[in-house]
Amino acid sequence: xxxxxxxxxxxxxxxxxxxxxxxxxxxxxxxxxxxxxxxxxxxxxxxxxxxxxxxxxxxxxxxxxxxxxxxxxxxxxxxxxxxxxxxxxxxxxxxxxxxxxxxxxxxxxxxxxxxxxxxxxxxxxxxxxxxxxxxxxxxxxxxxxxxxxxxxxxxxxxxxxxxxxxxxxxxxxxxxxxxxxxxxxxxxxxxxxxxxxxxxxxxxxxxxxxxxxxxxxxxxxxxxxxxxxxxxxxxxxxxxxxxxxxxxxxxxxxxxxxxxxxxxxxxxxxxxxxxxxxxxxxxxxxxxxx
Ligand code: SF4
Ligand code: SF4
Numbered sequence: 071x072x073x074x075x076x077x078x079x080x081x082x083x084x085x086x087x088x089x090x091x092x093x094x095x096x097x098x099x100x101x102x103x104x105x106x107x108x109x110x111x112x113x114x115x116x117x118x119x120x121x122x123x124x125x126x127x128x129x130x131x132x133x134x135x136x137x138x139x140x141x142x143x144x145x146x147x148x149x150x151x152x153x154x155x156x157x158x159x160x161x162x163x164x165x166x167x168x169x170x171x172x173x174x175x176x177x178x179x180x181x182x183x184x185x186x187x188x189x190x191x192x193x194x195x196x197x198x199x200x201x202x203x204x205x206x207x208x209x210x211x212x213x214x215x216x217x218x219x220x221x222x223x224x225x226x227x228x229x230x231x232x233x234x235x236x237x238x239x240x241x242x243x244x245x246x247x248x249x250x251x252x253x254x255x256x257x258x259x260x261x262x263x264x265x266x267x268x269x270x271x272x273x274x275x276x277x278x279x280x281x282x283x284x285x286x287x288x289x290x291x292x293x294x295x296x297x298x299x300x301x302x303x304x305x306x307x308x309x310x311x312x313x314x315x316x317x318x319x320x321x322x323x324x325x326x327x328x329x330x331x332x333x334x335x336x337x338x339x340x341x342x343x344x345x346x347x348x349x350x351x352x353x354x355x356x357x358x359x360x
Pocket of ligand 1: 303307308311313314315347350351352353
């Protein structure tokens with residue numbers, strides 16, 4: 071049985087990716103299951119999705135995947151805030167959406183696993199018109215591990231995307247072709263990046279009904295880590311009406327000494343509400359860099 075874990079952000083379609091693979095496997099006569107694990111249910115928050123595929127035996131286990139054969143990372147910024155390789159088998163593979171080369175990423179992971187890289191964001195923007203990489207990443211993951219045939223994706227994609235299925239399938243094929251593979255190192259080193267920085271407890275680690283022992287500690291939570299896009303203010307267009315301040319669900323917008331509005335990026339989770347509601351279009355949402 072193969073077990074695959076997708077790391078994405080709310081709104082990026084990691085759950086759909088998992089479903090597409092499972093449906094394609096079932097269409098090939100295999101056994102499969104796919105299900106998500108949501109953290110905070112907000113756009114931009116980290117999300118996990120799991121797929122199991124078995125050639126010939128029904129799958130009875132229903133738990134989340136802790137020892138995957140492959141991890142698929144849809145947003146490279148997730149690797150800074152979560153250990154995307156947690157539990158990855160020694161013969162596992164990392165597939166990641168990134169502008170960086172496979173060699174660079176392999177070095178980041180210490181050469182312990184083969185790495186497959188693809189600039190899925192660029193492909194998705196070009197072929198789909200949006201930076202939603204779920205279907206594009208399917209091509210890269212099938213390049214790394216042929217869990218199903220690429221042809222088998224067509225049926226599930228047609229069913230799910232209708233008129234947009236063709237472009238999504240083309241995006242997957244393009245990623246399959248453009249994915250770069252770097253084999254694992256013969257002499258693995260320690261990872262060069264600290265993937266799990268010191269942090270306060272996550273909601274999953276807290277006991278239900280926990281007590282707040284230190285008033286004001288909520289402010290320590292870096293909800294900015296959920297963000298894949300950030301708001302940028304254009305003072306030439308801003309009329310200082312304060313609507314952005316009023317609508318921000320995080321209450322993280324304030325005024326500076328010149329009365330210009332701006333966000334505290336430690337807490338801004340990039341929902342885009344301020345940008346949508348600004349009457350003069352003074353706020354643009356720009357992608358976070360890697
Ligand atoms: S809503 Fe737009 S125009 Fe109004 S203060 Fe905010 S940025 Fe300026
Ligand atoms: S409304 Fe704007 S500033 Fe507030 S969390 Fe959303 S994107 Fe960030």
